[in-house]
Amino acid sequence: MIPKIHQDFIDKTIQLLKYDCRILGVAAGGSYITNSLDEFSDIDLIIAVESSCYEQIMKERKEIAGKLGNLLSAFTGEHVGEPRLLICLYGPPLLHVDLKFVALADIGKRVEDPVILWERDNAITDALKLGEAKFPAPDLQWIEDRFWVWIHYGTVKIGRGEIFEAIEFISFMRQTVIGPLLLMKNGKLPRGVRKIETDAPNDLFMLKETIATYDAKSCVRAIQGIIRLYVDLRDQLSDNELIRRSEAEKYTKDYLNEIRNRLTIHLRN
Known part of the structure; x- marks a missing residue:
């Protein structure tokens, strides 16, 4: 069972992003994949973007994140080696959400197989077929x-x-x-x-x-x-x-x- 606060946010996010034709789908990673998401979990969302619109979306991502809920704070993920990531805190009630904006052409390069929540014309499904999930192992x-x-x-x-x-x-x-x-x-x-x-x-x-x-x-x-x-x-x-x-x-x-x-x-x- 996904906590209500998490499910409500996911549902609202999908409904809002559907109206942006530059966005081709939304998928979930992390604990959502293993069905282990609980009240203490954050939400890891991968937002697939039309490749030709990617730079534009990256400039607007904080504005996009602000439409999804009461955004208290947000910053990008360079410190974890992932500049595409926007780390967000919403609330109250407090909810940590990671929004990773990925160009459709790069969706296949991944460390895990996400759960597709919504997509246009099998965009994410087809892109995932172009690569395999590979989590980097210690050398x-x-x-x-x-x-x-x-x-x-x-x-x-x-x-x-x-x-x-x-x-x-x-x-x-x-x-x-x-x-x-x-x-x-x-x-x-x-x-x-x-x-x-x-x-x-x-x-x-x-x-x-x-x-x-x-x-x-x-x-x-x-x-x-x-x-x-x-x-x-x-x-x-x-x-x-x-x-x-x-x-x-x-x-x-x-x-x-x-x-x-x-x-x-x-x-x-």
């Missing part, structure tokens, strides 16, 4: 080449006493490396740590060990937890072609142990 070699440099960076911050920076670093490693790999291991899309509580429930006890408090020794333990998880996941998910940065791994682990020992000696004194 294990790309991660391995960077992982131990990252770990050294976080260790240095602990050694210098920059604990807030260390905590942010640990969060970055969960979001960028550990979360996606855990989700891959569980056969789920590697979307950071999104819904990891339900998608990887058997691994949560290990993931909790990567959470640090404002304490240097806690940060060291969290980084050690990240290393243990990463090495285990790397060995499970990689093949013989992966080039392991073994020297970087050894010396970085040794340095982390050195910083841990310094902290222990400092506390004793």
Whole structure:
């Protein structure tokens, strides 16, 4: 069951956009696809635009969004690498809506297969046939080449006493490396740590060990937890072609142990 506030917005959006001949259809992504949309969900809408009118629509998209409801705020999605995205907050009651305006010629390039809510003359249906959905998987070699440099960076911050920076670093490693790999291991899309509580429930006890408090020794333990998880996941998910940065791994682990020992000696004194 789709919450009423969500369904009402979708229905109103379709009815209004039908009157704009430059718009060829509306589809839904995200949790709408898996029928898991709840009261806390946002709405992910893909708005298919006639390619020849795309630039014009992009200039008017905030105005278009304003017609769909009481628009409180809106901004574009460059920070997530998606400038076509308009991130909107409507209300009250508050509702987060992502409107992605896509030229019809580009509809086939996608990370998931959306649910078509309305279209003109099978425009979206036909465009989707020109490509396949492909969610980008983490590149294990790309991660391995960077992982131990990252770990050294976080260790240095602990050694210098920059604990807030260390905590942010640990969060970055969960979001960028550990979360996606855990989700891959569980056969789920590697979307950071999104819904990891339900998608990887058997691994949560290990993931909790990567959470640090404002304490240097806690940060060291969290980084050690990240290393243990990463090495285990790397060995499970990689093949013989992966080039392991073994020297970087050894010396970085040794340095982390050195910083841990310094902290222990400092506390004793």
